[in-house]
Amino acid sequence: MKYAFFPGCVSRGGCPELYPAALKVCERLGIELDEMVDASCTGAGVLQEKNKKLGDTLNARTMAIAERMGYDTIMVICSTCQGVMSRAKYTLDNDDTYRAEINALLAEEELVYTGNVQPKHLLWVLIEDVGLDKIREQVQQPLSGVKLAPFYGCYIVRPSDSLGFDENPERQTSLETLIELVGAETIDFAGKTRCCGFPILTINEKASVNMVANHTGDAKDLGADAMVTPCPLCHLNLDGYQPAAAKQRGKSISLPILHFPQMMGLAMGMSAKELGLQRHVIDTKPVQKKVGQV
Amino acid sequence: MQVKLAVKRFDPEREQDQSYVQDYTLDVPDHYTVLDALIQTREEVDESLAVRCSCRASICGSCAMRVNGHAGLGCKTKLLDSMDKDGVVQVEPMGNQPVVKDLVVDMSVFWNKIRAVKPYLQPEGPEPEREYVASNDSMLKLLQTMGCIMCGACVSDCTVLEVNENFLGPAALAKAYRFVGDPRDGATNQRFGELDEPGGMWDCTRCFECVEACPKGVAPMDQIMNLREEAAAAGFTSTIGARHAEIFADTVKHSGWLDELQLAVKTPGMFNIGAQLHNMPVGIRAFLRGKLPPIVHKAIPSVRFVRRIFEKIEED
Ligand code: SF4
Ligand code: SF4
Ligand code: FES
Numbered sequence: 001m002k003y004a005f006f007p008g009c010v011s012r013g014g015c016p017e018l019y020p021a022a023l024k025v026c027e028r029l030g031i032e033l034d035e036m037v038d039a040s041c042t043g044a045g046v047l048q049e050k051n052k053k054l055g056d057t058l059n060a061r062t063m064a065i066a067e068r069m070g071y072d073t074i075m076v077i078c079s080t081c082q083g084v085m086s087r088a089k090y091t092l093d094n095d096d097t098y099r100a101e102i103n104a105l106l107a108e109e110e111l112v113y114t115g116n117v118q119p120k121h122l123l124w125v126l127i128e129d130v131g132l133d134k135i136r137e138q139v140q141q142p143l144s145g146v147k148l149a150p151f152y153g154c155y156i157v158r159p160s161d162s163l164g165f166d167e168n169p170e171r172q173t174s175l176e177t178l179i180e181l182v183g184a185e186t187i188d189f190a191g192k193t194r195c196c197g198f199p200i201l202t203i204n205e206k207a208s209v210n211m212v213a214n215h216t217g218d219a220k221d222l223g224a225d226a227m228v229t230p231c232p233l234c235h236l237n238l239d240g241y242q243p244a245a246a247k248q249r250g251k252s253i254s255l256p257i258l259h260f261p262q263m264m265g266l267a268m269g270m271s272a273k274e275l276g277l278q279r280h281v282i283d284t285k286p287v288q289k290k291v292g293q294v
Numbered sequence: 295m296q297v298k299l300a301v302k303r304f305d306p307e308r309e310q311d312q313s314y315v316q317d318y319t320l321d322v323p324d325h326y327t328v329l330d331a332l333i334q335t336r337e338e339v340d341e342s343l344a345v346r347c348s349c350r351a352s353i354c355g356s357c358a359m360r361v362n363g364h365a366g367l368g369c370k371t372k373l374l375d376s377m378d379k380d381g382v383v384q385v386e387p388m389g390n391q392p393v394v395k396d397l398v399v400d401m402s403v404f405w406n407k408i409r410a411v412k413p414y415l416q417p418e419g420p421e422p423e424r425e426y427v428a429s430n431d432s433m434l435k436l437l438q439t440m441g442c443i444m445c446g447a448c449v450s451d452c453t454v455l456e457v458n459e460n461f462l463g464p465a466a467l468a469k470a471y472r473f474v475g476d477p478r479d480g481a482t483n484q485r486f487g488e489l490d491e492p493g494g495m496w497d498c499t500r501c502f503e504c505v506e507a508c509p510k511g512v513a514p515m516d517q518i519m520n521l522r523e524e525a526a527a528a529g530f531t532s533t534i535g536a537r538h539a540e541i542f543a544d545t546v547k548h549s550g551w552l553d554e555l556q557l558a559v560k561t562p563g564m565f566n567i568g569a570q571l572h573n574m575p576v577g578i579r580a581f582l583r584g585k586l587p588p589i590v591h592k593a594i595p596s597v598r599f600v601r602r603i604f605e606k607i608e609e610d
Contacts, residue, residue: 007554040550040595045500047546048523050539054607058600083502105599105606109599158502190363195453195501202494202561203535210457211499243579279583 001129003075004066005033008232009041011077015232015259017276022122022261028138028268029130031077036196039065042084044233045155045199051178053102060102063119064111074119077261078126083155083163085119090162109210118164123174123230123260132181140269143181146226146290148263149187149219149255150175151238152233157186157193173250175228175260180266187224191215196234201241206248212237213245216255226256226287228263231258236261239281256284266291295381299331301343303387304393313393315335316340317492328385329357329368332397338582342449344396352509355445360386365450365507368397371444388450394582403459405448407466411485415473418480439472439517441510448504448514460493464504464514465493471517474524486525495521496535537561547604550594 011018026033039062043055062085066074076082081120087190092099093115103113120128124133129184150177155165165171166279176186197211216238219227229235239257258266265275277284287294297320304313318335326334329347336343347357350369357368362384363378376383391399417426448464449455455463462470470489473479489495497520504514526536538561543554594600 009554013552013554038550038594040594040600041546041552043546044542044552046539046542047498049535050524050526050543051523051607054543054604055605057607061599061603105603108602110594119572154501154503159505195499197453197457197499197502199501200454200499202499202538203533204458204492207454207458208495211453211484214457237402240579281583283580 001028001030001072001124002034002071003120004069004071004117005035006074006076006081007035007041008076008078008081009044010232010236013041014236017279018232018235018259018261019273020153021265022260024270025261025264025268026122028053028060028270029126029135031125031130032070034071036062036065036069036074042081042088046085048084050261053123055084056088056091056098056101057105057221059085060099060113061106061109061111063089063117064106064113066117067114068111072117073125074117075122075125076119077122077125077230078114078227078233079121079153079156080233082119082121083153083158086162086164087159089115089118121230122143122154123178124171126264127170127177128168128254132177135178135181135264138184139268141291143263143267143291144183146225146285146287147187148179148184149189149222149224149227149229150179150192150231151195151215151219151234151257153229153234154193154195156230158207161212171181175230177247178260178264179228182263184263184267187219187222189215189218189222189224191218194238196231197241198233198237201237205244207243208237209244212241213249216242216245216253216257217249218250220255222252224255225290226258226284228258228260230260242282254282254286256280256282256287258284258287266293295373296321297326297331297377298380298382299335300336300382300384301332302384303343303396304387304463305342305395308527322373323565327371328359328361328371328383331373331383331384332368336354342576344394344398346398353443355443358388358445358447358450358509360388360450365389365443367447367509370509379450388446390449390452390455390517391446401446402510404444404449404463404465407449407463408444408469410462411466411470411473411475411489412481413443413466413469415476415479415581428477430505432477433562435520436475437471438512439468439475442468442472442508442512442609445509447507447509448512451503451507453501453503454497454499458493458497461497462489462494464498464508464518465512467498467521468512468514468517470495471521473520483528486521486528486530489521490525490530490533490536495525496533509511534561543604547590547601548593549591550597550600 048055197208201208262275272288299318348354352370454461
């Protein structure tokens with residue numbers, strides 16, 4: 001099992017704990033990764049505000065590079081990378097004229113976008129390619145008694161037509177599936193597929209922080225020990241701005257936010273330290289204690 | 295087939311003004327929509343159930359409601375696609391708008407926002423002898439936004455409206471693009487100026503909820519992105535949102551990937567001391583945890599090709 005690997009900017013930038021955690025989990029499960037050192041940022045939806053075509057071209061380029069490297073799948077570890085790349089793919093695959101225009105822009109680098117490459121989040125790779133049984137074999141430290149609230153991030157759930165939900169309906173409950181598989185309990189709550197507020201952080205901090213307060217506060221009220229997300233941008237907001245959210249809400253929240261590979265790693269018996277749990281803004285010790293590590 | 299509708303009800307005349315869920319179990323034909331089942335309920339089981347509808351064919355926009363938590367048209371949503379394994383369908387009124395009774399909401403919130411974007415043509419110059427003419431081609435890009443039937447589903451599910459009622463919201467912004475993009479309209483700059491204000495086009499968090507909810511393929515968020523792109527191209531670049539997109543693009547052009555440090559420092563403005571101080575606690579907390587992006591930001595090996603793509607598209 002080998003993939004072209006697109007780590008994205010944030011897993012090496014604002015959330016440097018994510019990259020090594022994801023790598024360790026992949027290694028344990030025998031997923032080989034060929035990192036795409038030459039790929040650019042997906043644009044994260046921001047570049048697309050300025051110029052959609054620019055975003056589509058950069059993503060076409062990334063998929064074309066993967067094809068040249070001999071792969072049909074790019075593994076990503078960020079909901080936003082997944083969604084933005086999937087949307088670009090959807091647009092390109094459904095518009096021949098546009099695809100030809102974009103290919104003309106890639107010609108100088110001798111790249112061709114064919115549509116044969118698909119982006120696939122580690123979350124989906126685990127369920128669809130590795131398989132639940134094989135993961136179960138690696139669960140050495142079941143997270144029993146731990147209550148986890150899933151938080152997907154917009155781009156891995158919407159728009160549904162570009163995310164392959166028709167062929168793979170299990171993607172829509174993938175986080176819950178893995179939470180249960182590692183022996184933890186799912187805290188279901190209305191906010192799990194809503195927006196974390198990160199994209200409007202610089203524009204309207206109050207509204208953005210209000211979203212953080214609602215989601216983390218609701219999950220906490222329902223008894224969650226931690227929240228789990230496959231999106232590092234959500235992590236930046238839900239973790240980094242939780243102190244501001246608690247202030248806005250007028251009561252403490254203190255809900256640790258785990259990157260989803262960290263949850264997998266903990267269940268596989270890796271130490272909190274090697275998974276970078278000490279690098280979060282919200283103290284993760286209460287969860288570490290719950291899984292018997294402190 | 296048998297279906298159980300779990301309807302969220304609200305009666306303003308009830309003693310305690312809390313909403314409650316009432317279940318109705320019915321026998322219905324397989325092809326029934328959620329609206330068909332609600333009408334049958336009202337006609338045969340409970341005439342007090344309030345539901346708004348007219349065309350029953352996805353044309354009039356009267357019957358928007360939430361089915362299993364997501365907004366859409368009751369008359370376009372098949373029961374068969376909505377029942378869970380026990381045959382239950384959850385029906386609620388739309389969100390972000392006050393409930394009048396049961397599934398009927400007060401849409402004045404919606405209409406006020408639509409009115410706020412001046413949803414009519416404001417042509418410039420002397421009146422032509424006959425009609426104002428626009429070429430077919432120039433109107434093609436507006437077909438999507440012209441498909442809006444004013445149902446309110448997008449507004450119901452908008453995540454920003456939940457925390458900021460001043461936001462113009464998806465339907466009104468999509469409508470704004472319908473006029474900004476119309477070659478006969480002469481008020482484009484004035485419109486951009488107004489849309490640039492707080493609560494306008496930059497307040498959307500790009501969550502795709504409206505794209506998912508819209509029953510007519512309007513994709514309001516895409517229209518908001520069109521507004522942003524065209525406003526920036528017309529020189530409306532002073533808002534934080536526009537600057538953020540600009541600096542983001544610059545760092546990607548420069549190195550191939552995002553330089554978060556540059557983005558964080560430059561977006562509010564290097565010399566905007568107030569904003570820099572305000573952001574400091576977050577930065578310091580991140581720093582103390584070893585969570586800051588690398589100070590040295592290395593370009594990808596083939597960055598020149600990325601730059602070429604930027605140049606070629608910018609030339610256009
Ligand atoms: S994409 Fe923007 S307008 Fe649409 S629902 Fe989300 S925040 Fe609202
Ligand atoms: S944009 Fe779509 S969802 Fe929104 S009011 Fe118009 S038709 Fe309804
Ligand atoms: S009743 Fe007219 S759109 Fe549903």
